[in-house]
Amino acid sequence: MTKVGVVTFPGSLDDVDARRAVRLAGAEPVALWHGDHDLQGVDAIVLPGGFSYGDYLRCGAIARFAPIMTEVVEAANGGLPVLGICNGFQILCESHLLPGALIRNDHRTFVCRDQQLVVENASTAWTSDYAVGQTVTVPLKNGEGGFVADVDTLDRLEGEGQVVVRYAGVNPNGSLRDIAGITNDRGNVVGLMPHPEHAVEELTGPGTEGLGFFTSVLTSLVSR
Template sequence: MTIGVVTFPGSLDDGDAARAVRVAGGDAVRLWHGDADLRGVDAVVLPGGFSYGDYLRCGAIARFAPIMEPLIRAAHGGMPVLGICNGFQVLCEAHLLPGALVRNDHRKFVCRDQRLRIENASTAWTSSYQKDQEIVIPLKNGEGGYVADEATLDRLETDGRVVARYLDVNPNGSYRDIAGVTNERGNVVGLMPHPEHAVEELTGPGTDGLGFFASVLESLVAA
């Protein structure tokens, strides 16, 4: 199975995401933001970084990149898409996920190993986990506070669309400690922490992040 990893100007973690795909057993294909072509991939990762310098708002310009037109169509058609950190911001700007990501409530950049609880283990990107499983993966953001109106938050809770929640500490002021959400179909997931930095014992706090990439490969095989 082939997973495409998009590179925008300012992407930082595209190489790490591609490596995570390979560690999980998949084939990684690099996709360029300026090409309106998904090159036949089976799923897509929008990586972390500062796409287009985070001008206007984080993800606001990347949402209009040529690659996003076929990606949005594919996502609506059921293709698995994972947005990590800046990628999460892009997915919200593209209205593939509800809500928005805003500046951390303490106005400081945060970088730490973060404990999470997996709340939805039925998405294309989380099926390798158990519901309520606790994991530790790195977090690094300056504008990672997830916000939405109360009606949207209630709907996400009721429909089980909160994918992951912060434990121990809320690092950025995200409403209801939300670290990640999914769309109604479960194929599109946005996550503020970085699972791609926790796929090998040597380079991360452990391998807790590997399940996101293993999950999508398993879901594609089962499809």
């Protein structure tokens, strides 16, 4: 069975939810600890949401130096699929696996809402079970979720199809160009601010439209 590792940092809140989403998608979730150097032979990795290391200095700035991130960065550069959700997205940017940064919401308040997204790239390891232009609804909860980058980087992300999902209807945090998630040029590393792991069951979320992120990686691994 495909194994997907979920890293727990001090302050992670959504690691259990991410492991449940992995299980519902049909893979075996593997709990990984921030202080280890062992990825336990997993086939993909999820960096979950929360407040790693209390969000001291900057969100994700300390987690970027966690021992396990040495292995995650090396594995990602080697092609291993890595998904960063919310705080995980911030960690990916701090680790330079993805460009740009996440800053405080433009309205300076925490936002928690069901958010519509438009899928812009359905060819990544984490979005292949969606269609370009498809609209999905997943929960969003953040205080520092505004994606920013310089104009050249934004133009490159747009021009090379590296914008994965975009906010639809309303921009909840001031992210430039309504960007909600991006990928690296190889398509194996994806970061997004909304929480697909909270939209995998009808009972506990706005629907199941987030499950595709987790089934997509299984599809991409099988097709290798």
